[in-house]
Amino acid sequence: MMHIRQKTDGVYIVVNTTGFEAELSEHPSVINHPDIFEVVDQDLPTVFEYLNYQPEDTDPLNQGD
Amino acid sequence: MAYFPSSWVTAGGEFAPSSPLDDFAIIDSRFQRGGLQSGILDTTERDLITTDRRTFGMLVALPDGTTYQLQDATGDGVDFNVSNDANWVLYTGGGSGMFVPGSDAGSTKLLVGSGALDGGFDNIAVIGNNTATADQQFNIEGYDILGTNFYVNQGLNCGIGSSSGGFFANGSLATAQISAGGQNILQINNGTGVQEYAFGNYHAAGVNPTGLWFDCDAGLFSMSQDEYIFMWHDTATRWTIIGDADGKSGNGAQIYVDDTNDVVGTRGYKLDLNTGDTTIEVWNGATLLIYNDVGSRYLTMGENNGGFGNNTFHEFNNGNYQLVRGGNAWFWTDEDLGNPSSGLAGMGDRYGNLNQTTFEVDDATTYYRFRQAGQGFDLQCSGDNMRITSQMGAVYADMPITMPADATDMLRGDPLTGQWNWSAVRTNLIIPAEKIIGNGSNTAGTGGLIDFKDEAEGTYTGTITWAGTTAPSGTTAHRYRWQRFGNKVSFWVYLGYSVAGSAVSSVAIDVPPGAPVPANPTGLSTASVIQYVTAGRLGTSQTVTTAATTAQVRRNAGNTASEIVVGATAGGYRYAWLQGEYYV
Numbered sequence: 341m342m343h344i345r346q347k348t349d350g351v352y353i354v355v356n357t358t359g360f361e362a363e364l365s366e367h368p369s370v371i372n373h374p375d376i377f378e379v380v381d382q383d384l385p386t387v388f389e390y391l392n393y394q395p396e397d398t399d400p401l402n403q404g405d
Numbered sequence: 406m407a408y409f410p411s412s413w414v415t416a417g418g419e420f421a422p423s424s425p426l427d428d429f430a431i432i433d434s435r436f437q438r439g440g441l442q443s444g445i446l447d448t449t450e451r452d453l454i455t456t457d458r459r460t461f462g463m464l465v466a467l468p469d470g471t472t473y474q475l476q477d478a479t480g481d482g483v484d485f486n487v488s489n490d491a492n493w494v495l496y497t498g499g500g501s502g503m504f505v506p507g508s509d510a511g512s513t514k515l516l517v518g519s520g521a522l523d524g525g526f527d528n529i530a531v532i533g534n535n536t537a538t539a540d541q542q543f544n545i546e547g548y549d550i551l552g553t554n555f556y557v558n559q560g561l562n563c564g565i566g567s568s569s570g571g572f573f574a575n576g577s578l579a580t581a582q583i584s585a586g587g588q589n590i591l592q593i594n595n596g597t598g599v600q601e602y603a604f605g606n607y608h609a610a611g612v613n614p615t616g617l618w619f620d621c622d623a624g625l626f627s628m629s630q631d632e633y634i635f636m637w638h639d640t641a642t643r644w645t646i647i648g649d650a651d652g653k654s655g656n657g658a659q660i661y662v663d664d665t666n667d668v669v670g671t672r673g674y675k676l677d678l679n680t681g682d683t684t685i686e687v688w689n690g691a692t693l694l695i696y697n698d699v700g701s702r703y704l705t706m707g708e709n710n711g712g713f714g715n716n717t718f719h720e721f722n723n724g725n726y727q728l729v730r731g732g733n734a735w736f737w738t739d740e741d742l743g744n745p746s747s748g749l750a751g752m753g754d755r756y757g758n759l760n761q762t763t764f765e766v767d768d769a770t771t772y773y774r775f776r777q778a779g780q781g782f783d784l785q786c787s788g789d790n791m792r793i794t795s796q797m798g799a800v801y802a803d804m805p806i807t808m809p810a811d812a813t814d815m816l817r818g819d820p821l822t823g824q825w826n827w828s829a830v831r832t833n834l835i836i837p838a839e840k841i842i843g844n845g846s847n848t849a850g851t852g853g854l855i856d857f858k859d860e861a862e863g864t865y866t867g868t869i870t871w872a873g874t875t876a877p878s879g880t881t882a883h884r885y886r887w888q889r890f891g892n893k894v895s896f897w898v899y900l901g902y903s904v905a906g907s908a909v910s911s912v913a914i915d916v917p918p919g920a921p922v923p924a925n926p927t928g929l930s931t932a933s934v935i936q937y938v939t940a941g942r943l944g945t946s947q948t949v950t951t952a953a954t955t956a957q958v959r960r961n962a963g964n965t966a967s968e969i970v971v972g973a974t975a976g977g978y979r980y981a982w983l984q985g986e987y988y989v
Contacts, residue, residue, distance in 0.1 A: 348878035348904060356870065376875055390870035396908045396975075 342381045344369055352388040369393040439463035448473070452490040459487045464496060472496040845891060855891050860919055862886040865898055867915035871906060872972075877979040879903030885917040889989070894921055898969065898983040905945060905979035911972035912943070912981045913961070921989040923958055923967040932964035939985020941971025943978040951976065958987045 346353035439460030476482040482492035865883035882901035941956030951973035
């Protein structure tokens with residue numbers, strides 16, 4: 341399964357790409373932080389967490405969407 | 406010559422045969438007037454004696470040895486008419502008594518008539534002369550016996566042939582030796598003014614005399630005021646049997662103690678059962694009736710002063726009974742108790758005497774009551790179990806039930822054992838899982854089961870969604886705990902990471918594992934709508950958290966479930982605390 345993961349140790353973090361219809365390689369997270377995010381094609385692990393990627397200039401009191 | 410009628414023949418000297426050698430009779434007594442007349446065959450010829458030949462005081466001797474005297478009304482006659490045959494009276498010899506030898510085997514003596522057999526101070530009759538001569542009988546019809554003693558060695562029949570015959574003894578009556586052994590059967594004495602009936606030492610021929618027997622088959626033994634039965638059972642095994650002792654039906658047999666006229670209240674039926682094993686049995690169809698209408702009566706078993714055997718009283722009827730037991734006393738009945746309210750009330754303070762091997766009240770159709778007015782009544786059991794069983798309905802206790810000294814215990818029904826037990830409330834009370842007992846309504850009631858669960862702290866495994874440039878990462882420590890009390894759920898979730906995220910502004914999680922699903926309040930069920938306001942913090946360390954946050958339970962963006970969210974000014978957070986309440 342194609343998905344974008346945050347390239348960090350420990351807990352497996354998957355970028356929530358729901359509603360993003362372009363190629364995953366064109367997702368803002370990969371475009372802006374290719375050193376942190378990568379597109380992978382593999383099965384998701386049993387335990388993982390989601391990240392709703394937001395650029396660093398996002399409104400500070402975002403409600404978590 | 407005016408002394409005699411002119412028709413009389415007079416004589417100037419004695420009558421005599423012409424020669425001393427003549428053997429003919431000078432005169433036949435049947436043709437004389439009065440005197441002693443013999444040669445009369447029977448009472449029919451006696452009654453044919455003409456009036457001219459009769460005078461009061463004359464005697465007629467019959468060939469069978471019976472002698473009659475013609476008496477007027479000054480004696481035992483009925484009038485002063487010498488022609489009246491009713492004035493013939495059996496001549497018994499007056500104050501000298503009457504002796505009937507009857508020494509021949511098979512002889513039968515018969516006295517028939519009326520009036521009195523009065524022997525004065527002498528014997529009236531002796532048959533067999535106190536010797537064991539077989540088959541002798543003395544039959545009396547119609548006489549009252551007034552003599553001092555009356556002895557019959559073999560058989561005595563009174564009133565035979567009469568429709569209403571009976572035997573009455575105002576003095577003493579001794580009948581002996583109705584069978585081999587020469588032992589007394591019946592004695593009736595009145596020497597002290599109190600009638601006493603003594604039964605003893607009788608045994609039938611061919612029966613081993615191992616005990617005393619009073620055997621009443623289908624008979625009636627009636628007693629009234631001031632009369633007593635004493636049965637002394639002093640040795641070995643004794644039986645008082647009414648009814649079917651020898652296989653006969655006991656129907657109609659009774660010992661009937663009627664004390665209705667007693668105003669003193671001290672009469673009784675007493676068995677002195679000093680030693681041995683004694684049984685009173687009322688057999689098939691027979692009845693032991695004890696009427697206690699006034700005063701206090703007692704049925705006493707055993708002996709009040711020691712020497713007990715194993716005694717049994719079987720069958721019960723009306724009356725106030727007091728059981729004074731001895732040894733292993735058994736009281737039981739498999740019959741109708743009649744009126745148990747009065748039948749057992751008399752136990753009174755003697756209830757302790759039931760504290761023996763067995764006490765049974767068993768009947769399929771009758772209920773029983775044990776009570777004692779004004780005092781306590783204890784049912785005690787020294788063994789392992791004391792059981793009150795009702796096969797048909799409930800067992801009621803219409804009274805307060807006193808608790809044991811340990812006031813923390815309560816009487817409860819144990820659903821596991823099906824028994825009532827005194828047990829500690831807090832340790833042994835069985836409540837269904839995840840329930841408490843309470844009353845959440847606005848009215849008083851017995852309460853009911855309410856949901857309750859205290860979920861211990863554990864590792865949070867629900868879905869976590871961070872919002873930020875990068876999510877916290879590295880080693881995680883996710884914990885949770887929740888508790889449900891009724892319809893409210895309190896939760897606590899902690900998320901910890903070894904690496905902080907960047908520009909993190911919020912985190913959304915599922916309700917803790919196992920926690921009930923939040924209820925959707927009316928009008929708050931669309932996507933992303935806030936349902937319950939909670940609390941939360943995001944932190945850069947475990948000691949520094951954000952100052953301003955928002956936290957709530959809300960519907961998720963897809964409106965598929967409720968989620969818990971906490972948001973803050975974007976920062977490099979790696980800790981989150983989410984805490985609050987919601988309803989289900």
